[in-house]
Amino acid sequence: MELTIQNICKRYNDKWAIHQVTAELDYGVYGLLGPNGAGKTTLLRMLADVLQPTSGSIQLNGQPIGAMGESYRDLLGYLPQHCGFYRQFTGRAFLMYIASLKGLDKKTAALKVGEMLELVGLRDVAKQKIESYSGGMRQRLGIAQALLNDPKVIVMDEPTVGLDPQERIRFRNILSEMSSNRIVILSTHIVSDIEYVAKDLLLIKEGRLLKQERLVSLLENVRGVVWKASVDEEQFAVLKKKYRIGNVLREAEGIEVRILAQEQPIVGAELVSPSVEDLYSYYFNEEFAV
């Protein structure tokens, strides 16, 4: 299975939210990474066929998804950024309702709903009204509804929002297991969400696709520009003005800081292996040339 994005653009009034994005996706998890307003939601909505590109095309196995209509929706699982719920419904009733919208017969629906409730850890609260759910529980319900029809193309917009660390791990493991025979595309600005599961990262900035690459190869690009130094407050203030600063750890002996710089930023600074957070700073920081 192949999802091909060809030169798609999306304009809202006079603003290009997505500009000439081209990518090819086959089985696996793809992490769409970018800062607020980069165009992630716009791109995902076009992949879910709920928003029409201004130009360009999206094809599944060579067929334009717009023309596939129902048959694309049968293959698609979509978690929008803001999933609307009927708050008076119970979790189970809501999923049964979505299952009927997706055309599942009652018996299959009951089976799949049970399976999904188990998968996302909501079985024990399935009979409670959604209005009593926490943010994380609602997010898990959103994930469950997206997976009800056993989709082959899974599009999720910030699926881990509101999930606690344990739930994040559970979610990553679910995706990783599913991705062997599915195309999974998810957006996030939390790098650790995709660090362990994504096959490729798609870096998106100001509507443009900067890179589609394996994480290891992206990290390789950043090798040689990430420094670590122990500094005092005064030195830290100077460094902050001049360089992009990564993680800062304040300890009794001083400040341990990660610095992105082409050359040694301060005497004693050591080059270190880049982390995914360093990579994010490298690509999405305005002052840093890429």
Ligand SMILES: Nc1ncnc2c1ncn2[C@@H]1O[C@H](COP(=O)(O)OP(=O)(O)OP(=O)(O)O)[C@@H](O)[C@H]1O
């Ligand atoms: N319906 C709309 N009308 C006009 N402009 C829009 C609309 N939707 C999005 N935009 C603009 O398009 C750009 C991309 O927005 P989008 O929501 O796709 O970004 P994003 O990467 O998902 O951001 P976030 O991480 O904050 O959700 C932004 O500048 C946004 O203001």
